[in-house]
Amino acid sequence: xxxxxxxxxSEDEGSVDFGxxxxxxxxxxVFNYAACIAGATMTACDELCRGLADIVINWTGxxxxxxxxxxxxxxxxxxxxxxxxxxxxxxxxxxxxxLDVHHGDGVQEAFETTKRVFTLSFHQYExxxxxxxxxxxxxxxxxxxxxxxNFPFKSGIxxxxxxxxxxxxxxxxxxxxxxxxxxxxxxxxxxxxxxxGGSNLYPKDLIECIQIVMQHNLPLILLGGGGYNFANTSRYxxxxxxxxxxxxxxxxxxxxxxxxxxxxxxxxxxxxKRRMEDFNTEEYLDGCVNKIEENLKKYDVGSF
Ligand SMILES: [Zn+2]
Numbered sequence: 001x002x003x004x005x006x007x008x009x010s011e012d013e014g015s016v017d018f019g020x021x022x023x024x025x026x027x028x029x030v031f032n033y034a035a036c037i038a039g040a041t042m043t044a045c046d047e048l049c050r051g052l053a054d055i056v057i058n059w060t061g062x063x064x065x066x067x068x069x070x071x072x073x074x075x076x077x078x079x080x081x082x083x084x085x086x087x088x089x090x091x092x093x094x095x096x097x098x099l100d101v102h103h104g105d106g107v108q109e110a111f112e113t114t115k116r117v118f119t120l121s122f123h124q125y126e127x128x129x130x131x132x133x134x135x136x137x138x139x140x141x142x143x144x145x146x147x148x149x150n151f152p153f154k155s156g157i158x159x160x161x162x163x164x165x166x167x168x169x170x171x172x173x174x175x176x177x178x179x180x181x182x183x184x185x186x187x188x189x190x191x192x193x194x195x196x197g198g199s200n201l202y203p204k205d206l207i208e209c210i211q212i213v214m215q216h217n218l219p220l221i222l223l224g225g226g227g228y229n230f231a232n233t234s235r236y237x238x239x240x241x242x243x244x245x246x247x248x249x250x251x252x253x254x255x256x257x258x259x260x261x262x263x264x265x266x267x268x269x270x271x272x273k274r275r276m277e278d279f280n281t282e283e284y285l286d287g288c289v290n291k292i293e294e295n296l297k298k299y300d301v302g303s304f
Contacts (some may be wrong), residue, residue, distance in 0.1 A: 005192060019071035034076040041079035041223065045086035045262045048219050050182065055220045055244055058236050059062030062185050062223035063133060064104040072106065073131060078222060080185065081110040084117055087181055087221075092116055095179035096124065097213065098171065099206055100225040101197035103134030103150065107185075113144040115304050118177050122166065124198055125152030126279075135290040139295045146299025149173065149292050153285065155198030156278035159205035161253025165285055166209045168290060176218050178301040182218045188227025188236045192274050196228045203239040211242060231262045232271050239269065 020026045037060055044056040063075030071077070079097070084107075096111075098104030098121035111117035123134055140148035151169060153162070186206065189197040213218065222240065227233030242249045251270065253263040260267070269301050295301075 001258055011129060012185075018069065019067070023074050024071035024076055030076060038077050038079040039065065040081050041083035041221075045183075046220055049087060049090040050136050054223065057222045057241060057244070059224040060189070062100075062225040063106070064098060064100060064185055064187075064225065065102070065106045067106050067109060072223055073102070075106065078106045080104075080107050080109065080183065083221070083223075084111070084183060087183070088116065090161070091132045091180040093177060093181075094118070095173065095177065095181045095182045095218075096120065096185070096189075097182065098185045098225075099190055100185055100191040101194065101199055102130055102187070102226060103132075103152075104185060105131050105133045108138075108140075108148050108150075110135075111144065112140040112148050113142045114142055115147050118147050118173065118179065118301075119147075120151075120170065120173060122148045122151045122162070124155060124157075125150075126154055126198075129198075130196075136291045139299070140193065146295055146301045147177075149295070151288055151292065153199075153288075154279035156200050156276045157203070157276055157280050158200050159202060159208075161278075161280060161285060162201055163197075163205055163208050163212075165289060167212050168289060170209070170212060170297065172293065173301075174213075174218075176296055178302060179218060181220070182213055182216075183221045183223065184213065185223050185225045186210070186237065186240060187225025188229070188233030189225070190288070191227070191229070191232050191236050191271065192276070193271065194227065194229050196226070198276075200274065200278065202271055202273075207243045211243070214244075228245040231259075234259075235263075235269050235271055 044058045047056050063080045065073030066075035066078035094117045096119045101124050103123045104121040108119045134150040161233045190199050192200050251268045253267045
């Protein structure tokens, strides 16, 4: 395919090896863009290490699919991994929670042989759904065995199901692992109406999950992630920011912004409820949790 203006030909030598092309095209300025994203997350983690804040937010980037030497799934560099490495200078037990609708494969891969970083990913998991990894039996390797947990749900999961299982799993992990700091990836593609996702979740459900973590008074970093319904992703991240800062939001979207028309037809912060078929059964979700609980015991998580 011929590269368009400003875009480097994705069939150039080396593009296959390094993941450039397809969903990670090369373009003039991509290095500076990736460096800014990585720098923002690393700066956020550094602020927390220096005790300058209890909670730091960076809604840009959060490229959880990028691998050590390969771009993947719209992610050019894994800023989350680089940020966690900054946190490691101060903290010995780091909990990473991934709320994006896709498995946080790049972050798990980076830390799946260590006990120092516990990765916990909640994501849709069905045949053909990207990236295809993250089943509940997938729990890390070697010395890190047991220190990766995946909760793979099917499409149509509802808020009451998600919050119930999130609370059960996350509370158990925090109690068992005793993390000193927590990083949460808040991908907006988990919100109902996302063109790439398939969940029936709304900002209030995910905010309830974040507040469950906040009750443990850990230093916290909140990061963005995917989100392909841009108006809803903006609504979601705005609502999280307000909740964390304990601010009330007006229902109406302010009209003095360049993207006002994107929020039609109702121009409010609310996301329209959708009817969706739920493919999750209690039996299936309970089976996942039972496997997770069994692994936590089997690998004696938190005993180091
Ligand atoms: Zn995603």
